[in-house]
Amino acid sequence: MWGRRGRLIVIGGALLLAGVLLQLHLGASPLASHARVIAIKAGQWRYSPGVITVNEGDPVTLRLETDDVTHGFYLDGYGLSQAVLPDRPVEVHFIATRAGRWMFRCSVTCGPFHPYMVGWLRVQPNTTLRLGWVAVGTIGLVALYAAWEEARGRKEEQDQ
Amino acid sequence: MSLEARAVDIPAEQTPERQERFLGVVPVDARLELTRIPGVRATLRSRWMTFIPTTVNLFLFLVILMAGVVGTQVGNANIAIVFIWILWWSALMLLLVPFGSRIWCGVCPLPIMGEWLQRSALVRLAAKARGLGWKWPKRLRNMWVVNGVFLGLAVFSGILTTRPWATVLMLGTIMAASTGLFLLYERRTFCRYLCPVGGFLGLYANFAAVEVRPKSVPECLAHKSKECILGSASGYGCPWLEQPTNLKRNTYCGMCFECFRSCTRDNMGLFLRPFGTDLLVESHRGLDESWKAFIMLGAAAAYSATMMGPWGWLKDWANLRSLGGWAVFAGGLAVLLLVVLPALHGAFAWASWRLGGRAVPLRRVFTNFSYHLVPLGLLAWIGFSFAILLPNGSYVLRILSDPFGWGWNLFGTAHVPWTPVLTAWLPALQAVSLLFGFVYSLDIAWKLARQTFPSSPAAARAVIPQIVLLAGLTGAFLWLFVG
Numbered sequence: 001m002w003g004r005r006g007r008l009i010v011i012g013g014a015l016l017l018a019g020v021l022l023q024l025h026l027g028a029s030p031l032a033s034h035a036r037v038i039a040i041k042a043g044q045w046r047y048s049p050g051v052i053t054v055n056e057g058d059p060v061t062l063r064l065e066t067d068d069v070t071h072g073f074y075l076d077g078y079g080l081s082q083a084v085l086p087d088r089p090v091e092v093h094f095i096a097t098r099a100g101r102w103m104f105r106c107s108v109t110c111g112p113f114h115p116y117m118v119g120w121l122r123v124q125p126n127t128t129l130r131l132g133w134v135a136v137g138t139i140g141l142v143a144l145y146a147a148w149e150e151a152r153g154r155k156e157e158q159d160q
Numbered sequence: 161m162s163l164e165a166r167a168v169d170i171p172a173e174q175t176p177e178r179q180e181r182f183l184g185v186v187p188v189d190a191r192l193e194l195t196r197i198p199g200v201r202a203t204l205r206s207r208w209m210t211f212i213p214t215t216v217n218l219f220l221f222l223v224i225l226m227a228g229v230v231g232t233q234v235g236n237a238n239i240a241i242v243f244i245w246i247l248w249w250s251a252l253m254l255l256l257v258p259f260g261s262r263i264w265c266g267v268c269p270l271p272i273m274g275e276w277l278q279r280s281a282l283v284r285l286a287a288k289a290r291g292l293g294w295k296w297p298k299r300l301r302n303m304w305v306v307n308g309v310f311l312g313l314a315v316f317s318g319i320l321t322t323r324p325w326a327t328v329l330m331l332g333t334i335m336a337a338s339t340g341l342f343l344l345y346e347r348r349t350f351c352r353y354l355c356p357v358g359g360f361l362g363l364y365a366n367f368a369a370v371e372v373r374p375k376s377v378p379e380c381l382a383h384k385s386k387e388c389i390l391g392s393a394s395g396y397g398c399p400w401l402e403q404p405t406n407l408k409r410n411t412y413c414g415m416c417f418e419c420f421r422s423c424t425r426d427n428m429g430l431f432l433r434p435f436g437t438d439l440l441v442e443s444h445r446g447l448d449e450s451w452k453a454f455i456m457l458g459a460a461a462a463y464s465a466t467m468m469g470p471w472g473w474l475k476d477w478a479n480l481r482s483l484g485g486w487a488v489f490a491g492g493l494a495v496l497l498l499v500v501l502p503a504l505h506g507a508f509a510w511a512s513w514r515l516g517g518r519a520v521p522l523r524r525v526f527t528n529f530s531y532h533l534v535p536l537g538l539l540a541w542i543g544f545s546f547a548i549l550l551p552n553g554s555y556v557l558r559i560l561s562d563p564f565g566w567g568w569n570l571f572g573t574a575h576v577p578w579t580p581v582l583t584a585w586l587p588a589l590q591a592v593s594l595l596f597g598f599v600y601s602l603d604i605a606w607k608l609a610r611q612t613f614p615s616s617p618a619a620a621r622a623v624i625p626q627i628v629l630l631a632g633l634t635g636a637f638l639w640l641f642v643g
Binding site: 043045046047048050051074076077079097098100101102105106109111112113114115116117118119120127128129131132133135136137139140143144147148149151152 | 233234236237246318322323340466468469470472475476479499511526546548551552578580583584586587588591594595598599602606616618619620621623624627628630631634636638640642643
């Protein structure tokens with residue numbers, strides 16, 4: 001029993017380590033970094049575009065404007081906050097130092113759907129997602145191997 | 161305090177070393193009797209212990225009902241939206257269900273006026289119940305009706321969760337309907353068979369870390385007066401129409417602790433246990449609960465996409481900006497929850513059935529394996545609840561001082577600025593929640609396979625498609641939460 005469990009732990013550990021190392025290697029390869037200027041229009045209850053993708057290290061300028069009422073812009077993970085008034089476009093500057101997917105959300109009550117007025121900022125590489133998938137893949141593969149070994153091992157026991 | 165061991169429905173052929181531990185660590189039958197802690201039993205036996213929190217909740221709900229009618233209609237400035245959809249819903253998913261089973265049902269104010277009318281008593285024990293005392297139709301004694309009611313509300317989620325008047329209309333209707341039905345049907349028929357919240361609480365309560373069970377089943381069986389079912393001089397018969405002597409799952413145990421009061425032998429106990437224990441209990445499983453599992457898993461994905469996604473068109477549809485758009489949303493949601501997910505599960509169940517040697521009916525494979533969706537589903541809801549609570553929790557402080565949005569400042573917190581809390585940790589919290597759900601679901605899937613198929617090799621082959629299904633679902637949720 002311990003032999004089988006030990007084997008599973010070794011295989012799982014090796015897979016996980018390989019996956020993590022691969023992700024770290026991919027993450028360590030710097031993506032082309034350059035300044036980004038992105039115009040975002042806020043309106044009840046959406047941002048256009050709703051998804052922004054930049055690379056880690058990019059200096060980012062967001063030009064925010066609203067086409068109806070006063071909205072806000074708060075970026076999770078970066079703590080940036082800015083009100084956006086009608087006919088008063090504003091700019092937000094930051095360097096995308098934190099990789100991953102972050103939600104930006106309206107910070108000024110703007111109507112019924114206000115709490116759900118969100119967009120996504122993807123700062124590549126998305127390490128959280130990659131590591132999550134590596135974990136799911138590793139655990140899944142170990143579970144598949146355990147099932148396969150259980151089926152084979154018990155069958156051999158029966159054959160004997 | 162000692163660990164109480166009790167048998168759980170695990171096939172006899174399973175070797176204890178392999179089968180009777182969750183995640184290979186925690187024994188399935190590990191129990192810690194909380195009622196041995198001094199004061200706990202006495203507290204649970206007291207009628208005041210139920211009456212006081214329920215009455216406080218009733219007062220709060222009446223304030224909420226009033227706020228929906230006379231308060232501001234700005235959702236996040238009205239107690240109806242903030243308390244129900246941000247605080248209460250998150251508390252249910254994050255704390256009350258996983259660690260308290262259906263403890264909410266025990267103090268829920270929605271049916272309490274009906275129950276008080278039915279008993280003609282607030283705290284004292286009434287001699288006779290009022291009302292017609294009808295029995296619920298046999299063929300409806302399942303979750304199908306609550307599945308329908310929940311889905312009927314889910315298609316209006318964009319309105320219900322953002323407009324105080326809609327929230328209050330829903331709560332008021334539930335309160336009025338339950339009160340009327342208490343006078344028509346016996347005991348807590350409404351809570352058991354009709355409450356839209358009760359359905360998912362019932363299914364997910366099977367994952368909970370606590371249970372109410374007899375301390376000694378033989379003693380119960382030898383006790384012919386069956387006070388916990390029929391009532392005694394000190395307590396009512398089980399309001400939830402359960403047989404506490406034979407309680408094996410949390411599904412329909414409303415944690416009202418009435419059996420603690422009615423049992424003159426003090427034979428009921430409150431136990432701490434490992435998560436997911438009841439998912440291994442084979443009796444009483446059914447397709448109604450399978451569909452409840454699909455509905456809840458699908459709803460977690462749909463709400464995450466609608467409320468936490470960047471797709472404005474989807475928000476417009478859910479928000480009833482146009483009737484046509486809402487019809488597509490409602491129809492799409494119904495098809496996803498009632499057809500697509502069950503069909504996906506059915507395809508993988510069929511593969512398991514084939515690989516497992518077709519020795520058991522396909523329907524049994526389909527039903528049994530649907531229960532491994534419960535841990536992943538609940539943990540997906542927990543991930544979603546983090547995304548609701550962390551950014552919006554600070555509204556609670558404002559609402560406490562100004563529940564109606566009238567400019568009051570009762571506790572000096574009315575002007576607390578909107579403050580997202582720990583949102584930098586949100587992706588990590590969501591990913592960890594999902595991974596825990598995935599691992600636990602895999603463990604349950606393996607145990608269910610051992611339970612369903614006649615031999616270990618057949619079970620091992622049959623579980624392979626389920627591993628693939630769970631990995632795929634977890635990967636998809638990961639993308640939705642952090643991708």
